[in-house]
Amino acid sequence: MHPNESPHVADQPLAGCRVLERSRTVAAAYAGRLLSSMGAEVVMLEPPGGSRLRRAGPHVQETGESALFAYLAVGKRSLVCDPGGAEGRSLLARELSAADILIDDTPVALRGAEGLDPEAVGKINPAVVHVSVLPFGAAGPKAGWDAEEVNLLHAGGEGYLLPNGLSIELFPERPPLKIHGHFGSYQGGCMAALGALSAWWAVPEAGGQYVDVSVQDAVLAVGAFALQRLGDGSLEHRSGRSFRYGGVFETQDGYIELLTLEDRQWASLVELLGDPAWARDPELRDPLVRSARGGEINGHVRAWMARHRADDIVERAQQLGVPVAKYRPPGEVVNGEHERARGLFAQGTLQSGKTAAFLTAPFQFRRSPLAGGGRVPELDEMAQEIPL
Numbered sequence: 001m002h003p004n005e006s007p008h009v010a011d012q013p014l015a016g017c018r019v020l021e022r023s024r025t026v027a028a029a030y031a032g033r034l035l036s037s038m039g040a041e042v043v044m045l046e047p048p049g050g051s052r053l054r055r056a057g058p059h060v061q062e063t064g065e066s067a068l069f070a071y072l073a074v075g076k077r078s079l080v081c082d083p084g085g086a087e088g089r090s091l092l093a094r095e096l097s098a099a100d101i102l103i104d105d106t107p108v109a110l111r112g113a114e115g116l117d118p119e120a121v122g123k124i125n126p127a128v129v130h131v132s133v134l135p136f137g138a139a140g141p142k143a144g145w146d147a148e149e150v151n152l153l154h155a156g157g158e159g160y161l162l163p164n165g166l167s168i169e170l171f172p173e174r175p176p177l178k179i180h181g182h183f184g185s186y187q188g189g190c191m192a193a194l195g196a197l198s199a200w201w202a203v204p205e206a207g208g209q210y211v212d213v214s215v216q217d218a219v220l221a222v223g224a225f226a227l228q229r230l231g232d233g234s235l236e237h238r239s240g241r242s243f244r245y246g247g248v249f250e251t252q253d254g255y256i257e258l259l260t261l262e263d264r265q266w267a268s269l270v271e272l273l274g275d276p277a278w279a280r281d282p283e284l285r286d287p288l289v290r291s292a293r294g295g296e297i298n299g300h301v302r303a304w305m306a307r308h309r310a311d312d313i314v315e316r317a318q319q320l321g322v323p324v325a326k327y328r329p330p331g332e333v334v335n336g337e338h339e340r341a342r343g344l345f346a347q348g349t350l351q352s353g354k355t356a357a358f359l360t361a362p363f364q365f366r367r368s369p370l371a372g373g374g375r376v377p378e379l380d381e382m383a384q385e386i387p388l
Contacts, residue, residue, distance in 0.1 A: 011368050012039020017200070019101045020045055021076070022116070026149075026182040027215050028105035028133040029053055029072040030189025035101070035196065036075045037361040037370055043095065043382065044073065045081040050379045063352040065376075068182075074348045074358050075374030079382040083114040092116075096124045100203075101196045105133045108143050118210040128208045129199040133192045137214030147215075152184040156219025161236060166248040187222055188215030244294030248327075249305040255327040256310050258301070258317075263287065268320040272313075273304050346372025 017040040021032035029044075029051075036042040044051065053069045060067050081095070082088035092115060096102065104116055111117040121130050135152055136142035153159045154176070162177040195211040202209065230236075246258045260266050266287070270279040278300055283289045290297060305313065310326045317324035328336070334345055334357050348358040360372030 012371060013365060013368055014038040014040040017041070017100050018098060019043070019103060019196075020095055020099045021103045023072075023103065023105055023133075024052060025105045025133070025135075026053070026068070026072065026185035027188035027192065027213075028103050030182075030186050031103050031131065031133060031192035031196065032076065033072050033074075034189065034193040034361065035103075036374075037372065039371070040101075042076040044076050044078050044377070045092070045095065046078055046379060048080055048082055050078075050080075054379070060350065060352075060354070060356075063350065063354055065351055070348075070350055070356070070376045071358060074376050075372075076377055077382050078377040078379055080380040083116065089115050093124050096121060096128060099125065099128055101129045101131065101200060103131045103133060103192060103196065107146070108134070108138050122208060122210070126208050127203055129196055129203065129211065130208065131192050131196045131199075131211040131213060133188060133213045133215070135215050137217065138212045142216075149182055149184055150178045152188075152215050152219055153178050155216045156184060157223045158184070158219055161223065166250075184215055184219045187218040188213060191215075191218040191221075244291035245297040245301070247298070249302055251305050251308055251310040251313060254310040256305065256313055257325050257327070259323045261323075265322060266290065268317075268322045269301075272317055272320055272322050273301065276300065276304075343369055343372075348373050349375045351376045351378055 014035060017035070019032060019035050019040045019042040021028065021042055022045045023029040023032060032042045032044070051069070053072060054066055056066050056068045058067050059065060060070070079091075079095070081091050083092045102121060104111075106114060106116050112120075115121075118130055118132075121128060132138045134143070135147035136145050136155075147155065150159070153162075159176045159178065162179065163171065163174055168174070192211070192213045195213055199206075199209040199211050246260055248255055248257050258269070260269050263285075266284075270276075273279065284293070284297075314324050314326050333339060339345060342364055344360060344364070345357045346360045347355050349355055358372060360370045364370060
């Protein structure tokens with residue numbers, strides 16, 4: 001058994017699925033990561049010298065290796081393949097002929113020279129699902145455009161709406177922001193993984209398919225409510241985009257987020273706050289009045305939140321049915337009782353040999369829990385398996 005193979009791989013949802021991944025970007029690599037987490041064998045076809053993600057920050061403090069790459073690559077395999085030459089093209093054809101899914105973010109202009117255009121891929125393996133993952137898709141006037149995460153966040157509309165709520169109240173002078181990390185790319189990766197699985201399901205009836213994923217489209221989908229309001233003639237802006245009451249509040253020892261959308265949740269919130277006199281105003285029974293007086297309500301809520309501990313608020317709120325969640329530091333998340341019960345993290349091994357906790361996936365299955373774990377592969381570790 002290869003060290004990257006789970007001992008229970010036969011029990012995993014995608015056991016037996018073979019995926020090839022050519023990834024320069026987080027979006028394509030994350031799509032492969034999601035499929036790998038469900039038990040697919042994912043082979044990264046890396047360029048000579050390795051994927052540029054191997055050098056991307058942030059880095060593990062003790063070893064200097066890329067923490068981002070480790071998260072995206074744990075459990076996968078690595079094979080160097082340069083399809084620009086005859087030997088690499090032969091290797092690509094061999095791997096494609098045995099693959100179920102190809103995830104590829106090679107720029108459109110380079111695909112023909114590397115034998116990765118949809119027609120060439122389909123001739124090698126008519127049953128393969130070819131998933132293209134590019135910043136603006138592989139068709140249309142922006143197909144040749146490149147983009148970094150900050151560009152994608154703003155091209156998808158989220159940048160226009162940030163910061164908002166408590167953030168813009170505290171820091172009104174700040175310019176539009178980028179969500180921390182690779183939020184937009186992860187959305188694109190999710191869309192690519194779902195597209196791959198949908199097409200793979202249909203292979204017995206439809207054969208192989210070409211799936212064109214735009215990360216910009218995925219980010220736009222996140223802001224669906226803002227787009228809906230735009231269609232109604234309402235243009236949202238970060239300075240006015242906030243819940244009429246609720247949002248983020250500072251407590252004695254951290255921050256929590258509160259969202260009440262239903263009358264029963266409002267009644268539970270009033271009980272959580274101790275049934276204060278101001279909340280007994282008969283007019284506040286009307287949700288439209290509550291919205292109009294949101295600033296006033298938030299003033300009362302903010303003062304109450306500041307006198308209590310976050311964990312105490314969340315525990316009591318859950319008992320009453322008030323939608324409240326705590327903003328938790330990473331160490332608390334990894335070691336949390338809730339996360340342990342759901343098996344959200346598993347021990348994996350970095351390329352250096354150091355062990356670390358990896359998020360198995362942002363979901364779990366009841367009947368076949370995801371195994372997680374595995375190793376971060378060394379560059380070209382599969383080369384010894386290639387027959388001479």
